[in-house]
């Protein structure tokens with residue numbers, strides 16, 4: 001087991017992309033195998049030492065930033081144990097980089113569906129946050145692909161759960177820990193919104209217990225090994241950026257793709273089968289222009305989309321897309337298309353410049369990242385979009401909106417440049433949260449709650465919802481040592 005104490009080497013473990021300050025811990029512990037990890041947890045539990053689990057540190061909500069205790073890093077759990085085209089699945093340790101899983105899958109003719117755009121995240125981190133990416137439009141979030149988890153509980157016990165083996169119900173909420181021991185999971189009373197969702201613990205009558213540990217943000221267990229289903233690699237992917245002079249045209253274009261893909265009522269004459277449908281507002285285009293001066297002048301918005309294509313089908317497919325773009329007042333001149341993998345990869349990197357540049361702006365400003373991650377039901381999406389537009393008109397402040405418009409899920413980043421603007425930015429974000437919740441949405445569709453969004457989660461589920469989650473935590477981690485202040489503030493634990 002490696003132990004790091006030197007401030008020069010531990011500092012980087014006390015940060016993530018949220019830019020929250022003040023993270024600190026006595027030491028960073030890096031076990032080299034599950035036996036070491038289990039003994040470390042047993043000792044930490046006996047001594048009631050808080051433990052913050054560290055993945056790749058790309059999270060945006062401060063959830064891996066420790067405030068006391070010890071940091072546990074999974075960086076030595078970095079082996080791809082098995083990956084075969086026959087089983088259409090990979091078995092990986094939790095510290096494997098997303099980039100490495102993606103590469104290994106592709107070499108086997110398979111496809112890692114979750115596709116979070118940040119490649120330096122650990123696979124364990126993506127399970128702990130239920131991450132998703134641009135292609136979740138077709139494939140859904142990480143949760144859907146997790147078949148088995150091996151974990152170490154707070155007291156050092158090793159637990160393995162396979163999806164589908166048993167369910168938790170109100171009449172029988174027992175989770176079997178092995179060796180004849182079972183604990184009762186107090187199933188909560190809140191009801192999750194019917195949208196893409198990564199806010200708080202998964203909860204449903206008749207749920208698979210594995211789902212409790214996906215999106216738990218390091219509060220219930222240490223995930224060490226994951227069996228992840230993979231998909232068949234598409235024969236080809238057609239991808240394109242369509243730029244629009246009017247943002248409402250880009251919204252209508254996206255809505256038509258969404259409906260054609262079976263999300264809502266389909267209209268007869270449009271394309272189905274898109275992998276991703278991503279939106280960029282005018283301010284996001286300004287960022288993209290810094291990376292490519294070719295971004296067409298006068299564009300108010302853009303939509304990036306990808307579609308799986310069979311070999312030789314590029315021509316007819318691209319024609320269909322063009323018809324749709326023209327129908328919504330786009331033009332051939334203002335559309336970029338990628339017919340081969342290399343250009344498609346460049347498009348993906350180009351798109352990735354947006355969150356990276358925003359994170360740079362936030363870092364330089366010295367203020368905490370203020371962004372929302374709201375998804376609302378499709379019928380209420382245009383209402384939400386109008387609310388964003390009206391709010392920024394009435395209360396101008398630097399902002400960038402981009403993200404997964406196909407799933408009615410956008411990232412609104414508000415970028416304050418002074419303390420006065422920070423107060424305004426907080427207020428503006430809160431108004432978006434209230435609106436999103438009132439429209440039946442979630443306060444976090446993919447990034448989780450971490451340490452920066454407790455108030456948002458309380459607005460969504462009420463204080464009782466937070467207490468219900470704290471009860472689940474106490475059932476699995478009675479000494480409350482794992483991931484303190486993630487999802488709900490630690491003081492809720494005494495009310496649970």
Ligand SMILES: Cc1cc2nc3c(=O)[nH]c(=O)nc-3n(C[C@H](O)[C@H](O)[C@H](O)COP(=O)(O)OP(=O)(O)OC[C@H]3O[C@@H](n4cnc5c(N)ncnc54)[C@H](O)[C@@H]3O)c2cc1C
Nearest residue numbers: 055056057058059063117122124125126131132217218223
């Ligand atoms: C530029 C950029 C782009 C991004 N794009 C996307 C995107 O497209 N989609 C998306 O969903 N997110 C995105 N993110 C956010 C981030 O990449 C994801 O949340 C990712 O899943 C975090 O993984 P990580 O390994 O970096 O976790 P960390 O930041 O290290 O940790 C996140 C949380 O997971 C817990 N954790 C980590 N490992 C384990 C484990 N083994 N067991 C239990 N708990 C654990 C930590 O304690 C913490 O609570 C982006 C971030 C950046 C900076």
